Amino acid sequence: MWGRIRRALRAFRDIYEAVYFAPYRSQIHREYAHQHDLFLLLTTSDLLGVPNPVEFYTLELLPEAMEQFHKWHLRMGLESAPEGGFRCC
Amino acid sequence: MLLNLPATPIVFFGGKGGVGKTTLAAAFALHSAEQGARTLLVSTDPAHSAGDMLEVPLGDETSEVLPGLHAVEIDPEAEAERYIADVKERVRQVASPRILDEVEREIDLARSSPGAEEAALLDRFAELMRTAGGTYDRVVFDTAPTGHTVRLLSLPELMGRWIDGLVSRRRKVRSLGRMWRNVAGAAAGTAGREEDPVLDALEERQARFRAAREIVTDPKRTAFTFVLTPERLPILETRKAAAALERSRIPVAAVIVNRVLPPDARGAFLTRRREREARYLDDIDRELAAYPRVLVPLFDSDVQGVEGLRRVIAALEDGA
Numbered sequence: 001m002w003g004r005i006r007r008a009l010r011a012f013r014d015i016y017e018a019v020y021f022a023p024y025r026s027q028i029h030r031e032y033a034h035q036h037d038l039f040l041l042l043t044t045s046d047l048l049g050v051p052n053p054v055e056f057y058t059l060e061l062l063p064e065a066m067e068q069f070h071k072w073h074l075r076m077g078l079e080s081a082p083e084g085g086f087r088c089c
Numbered sequence: 090m091l092l093n094l095p096a097t098p099i100v101f102f103g104g105k106g107g108v109g110k111t112t113l114a115a116a117f118a119l120h121s122a123e124q125g126a127r128t129l130l131v132s133t134d135p136a137h138s139a140g141d142m143l144e145v146p147l148g149d150e151t152s153e154v155l156p157g158l159h160a161v162e163i164d165p166e167a168e169a170e171r172y173i174a175d176v177k178e179r180v181r182q183v184a185s186p187r188i189l190d191e192v193e194r195e196i197d198l199a200r201s202s203p204g205a206e207e208a209a210l211l212d213r214f215a216e217l218m219r220t221a222g223g224t225y226d227r228v229v230f231d232t233a234p235t236g237h238t239v240r241l242l243s244l245p246e247l248m249g250r251w252i253d254g255l256v257s258r259r260r261k262v263r264s265l266g267r268m269w270r271n272v273a274g275a276a277a278g279t280a281g282r283e284e285d286p287v288l289d290a291l292e293e294r295q296a297r298f299r300a301a302r303e304i305v306t307d308p309k310r311t312a313f314t315f316v317l318t319p320e321r322l323p324i325l326e327t328r329k330a331a332a333a334l335e336r337s338r339i340p341v342a343a344v345i346v347n348r349v350l351p352p353d354a355r356g357a358f359l360t361r362r363r364e365r366e367a368r369y370l371d372d373i374d375r376e377l378a379a380y381p382r383v384l385v386p387l388f389d390s391d392v393q394g395v396e397g398l399r400r401v402i403a404a405l406e407d408g409a
Contacts, residue, residue, distance in 0.1 A: 021272060024272065025272045025273065028265065028268050028269050028272055029269055029273070031265055032262070032265040032266055032268070032269045032280060035258070035261055035262045035265055036262050036265075036266075038258070039255075039258050039259060039262050042255060042258065043255070053247070053248065053251055054248055054251045054252060054255070054294075055199060055204060056172075056199060056204050056205050056207070056208035056209075057208060057248055057252065057294050058255070058290075058291070058294070059176045059180070059196055059199060060176060060179055060180060060290045061287055061290055061291070062180060062184075062192045062195055062196065063180055063183050063184035063185070063188060063189075063192050064183075064286065064287045066184075066188050066191060066192060066195075067185070067188065070188075086188075086191055086195065087191055087194075088188055088191055
């Protein structure tokens with residue numbers, strides 16, 4: 001009896017927390033994804049024809065940038081890499 | 090050291106093409122070596138006349154040309170190749186095999202643009218500057234014509250700022266990633282992890298730029314010496330370049346006026362030239378008043394070999 005009540009209360013608290021946090025969670029995630037993409041853009045801007053003054057000093061970042069680029073075009077619903085970008089697939 | 094000329098561990102010689110940078114840099118380096126300082130003469134001028142001046146073949150590797158005097162000629166193309174090879178090596182350790190070919194293709198593409206040589210040169214410069222006060226007591230740079238050198242020396246500041254911006258952005262990404270990780274748990278994947286190879290690579294760059302910048306702006310360690318001839322265009326160019334260096338807070342230590350007509354040169358033609366020259370020397374006094382000045386006369390034959398350089402040293406000793 002008491003066990004069921006405790007379980008029900010816990011379930012209720014979890015739901016309450018999830019509902020309470022949901023907007024914050026999505027906000028945080030949106031902000032994180034936004035900053036992440038902005039960083040990607042800054043380090044690979046030359047792909048879009050925007051000169052990147054530190055291109056030669058950041059060549060070591062290419063593997064990471066390419067992985068992120070790959071994830072990005074999948075997220076955008078593009079099966080293969082768009083023309084003009086990295087030819088990751 | 091020579092009167093009015095810098096005694097810092099790192100000395101740059103710069104100026105317009107053809108004014109005698111190589112001659113004066115070589116003479117200065119020779120004098121420095123003869124005074125007992127282990128000296129390295131670095132030629133970065135693509136024309137590479139330092140070897141011709143010293144009458145020894147110089148190469149990409151440092152070699153001892155005279156007791157205590159070492160010399161090296163930097164080839165921007167070879168530097169770029171080495172730089173690219175080095176980047177590829179580092180990338181190979183972190184990139185997944187799936188994308189490695191594509192990453193290498195991108196790096197090769199970057200190699201073909203002019204910025205690659207500049208970046209590679211800056212790296213080599215920084216490396217050689219670090220040997221001053223260690224392997225060598227003095228490192229003397231015979232630089233490429235003015236514009237190029239001024240840009241190269243201001244690069245650590247310009248690029249450093251950009252890298253600073255990237256580092257702070259990346260830190261922001263990481264701290265947001267951490268927040269996301271706190272609310273999302275396992276769903277956050279790699280977001281907000283403590284180790285971040287991207288941030289590490291950027292911070293290493295940042296540290297290198299800072300170190301280079303500290304060296305070139307420290308008047309106790311670095312001095313820039315301009316060479317010019319008493320003519321209109323070299324004066325204008327030197328004034329502009331000196332202002333650009335001041336803006337970047339790179340210390341300018343002296344101005345060497347080369348090929349001044351000696352008083353015993355006579356004749357109507359030379360007298361007219363000397364009148365003109367006197368006005369230019371006045372201009373130099375006025376417009377470059379902030380810097381100590383050294384005069385070197387025009388010799389009756391072109392300066393060649395160690396004997397020729399000794400004549401220049403003698404002139405530097407009483408040319409102040």
